Amino acid sequence: METFDLHILGCGSALPTTRHFPTSQVVNVRDKLFMIDCGEGAQMQFRKSRLKFTRLNHIFISHLHGDHCFGLPGLISTFGLLGRTAELCIHAHPDMAKFLTPVLQNFCQRLPYKVTLIPFETKQSEIVYEDRSLTVTTIPLRHRVPCCGFLFEEKSGPNHIIRDMIDFYKVPISQINRIKNGEDYVTPQGDIIVNSRLTKPADAPRKYAYCSDTIYHEAIIDQIRGVDLLFHESTFIESELSRAKETFHTTARQAAQIAKAANVKNLLIGHFSARYEDESVFLQEANEIFLKCQLAKEGLCINI
């Protein structure tokens, strides 16, 4: 299987604690790295993760709260000091320019690479990134400011050829790509070998959905249905439900309800409020609704 990993760089909420950094994650899809959110300290956590800075070309910022983007100035400066030349694309709400433009003008005059802000609207879902093997789509969320999650979705790959059958029918190399893409093989004698004798179906495309920050919001369920992994924020537990509503955040129980309703394969919760010293309460509460749940933690790497 091709690489499709999630690395947690930070999973605290707005108030950093001695346990957590603010939000940042890196998704590794076939050795291309994608950062989701960039809270303060993300560059230090990135370095600790031993991932390669040079593999990162796209950063997706869910919303313009400091705990999701105050790590950008340091990261951008560091890339400059390291002599980066490749363009860095930052996908965010259009207002990101108000924060980043002064930083670039005042601190990054001689940056050896280009930083490009690519704005997206947050009211409806749109594809914000696409390459041969992946699409990234926004997931409109409901928070105090415009906010989107992100759905990382592999594209269907070609079928796998069955090496023994290819050898048996002496299929020439020139035909292999056609066969991978579903065509039958016609022998020099004119015999038709149906594709299903020559190939096995491709692996099911994998999906990762990131949903933070948001109030309990059932409208996302359709879009995240059946994903292999859902990261959902869980700032509070049910005893602080009114505080969760007031601040447009979610409880562990609600995150689990979303996971269950969307029939996701695995749930990862994070963005924990600083008030909880013992975070096992989040897991206990989520598990009452949804068993395949795990707590996010700095340094955690999940194979999707």
Added chain:
Amino acid sequence: METFDLHILGCGSALPTTRHFPTSQVVNVRDKLFMIDCGEGAQMQFRKSRLKFTRLNHIFISHLHGDHCFGLPGLISTFGLLGRTAELCIHAHPDMAKFLTPVLQNFCQRLPYKVTLIPFETKQSEIVYEDRSLTVTTIPLRHRVPCCGFLFEEKSGPNHIIRDMIDFYKVPISQINRIKNGEDYVTPQGDIIVNSRLTKPADAPRKYAYCSDTIYHEAIIDQIRGVDLLFHESTFIESELSRAKETFHTTARQAAQIAKAANVKNLLIGHFSARYEDESVFLQEANEIFLKCQLAKEGLCINI
């Protein structure tokens, strides 16, 4: 002795490593806290130090490079979330406004306290803070952008009264402050008791000088002469002298030369370049010139 401590929150240079945070320090003078520089992650390091956020009212920023100020947005936001009401004064080059104003406008609309930027000029020394027991004075440095160090200087305190003599002469309480300030005591019988019989001299005022970032710059020697502790940057060792000059930084040997020429009591070096895995080379080099030298380290607390 009243508290006069230095806490190192970060002592790396521009490129953060897995060993170091960028520059930030806290000076604790009689339980008032003063921050010097505020690199990314300073608020997390502050929290780890177990110092009290509420005791911090003044931040001094040496110069406008990101590794000395990118921690400000997060720190300011966190103070807001914690319900701070006391004014926070940020002393810095006038251009700090270009960085902080957009942050305050876009991320801190409902901040429950006031952030006041107090600009200083960097070409000549000026007093930037003063209270009953302390002055903070800028130390003009030479770097690629306008830059100042800071001299923290206790004021001379009153003499210490000798309790036994006060009792012996039955000095009334109303006279104590005058005597502490050097006056003689006249008994009801008209006898003059000279002050030196009633008091011991006050403790010598203590001084801490912070000098970072700067090229080797002898002009600072007069101002820092005899300080109890000098923090001097030491980004490189002598084998990278040309690189140090080029980037307006100092070598460990040069820092020690400054310490020796200024006859300081103790030297602390930091702002280490990321290229040195083994930092004992800094200490070895400095010790050839100046013995009372120590390497800065995150979490270090020095009693001045």
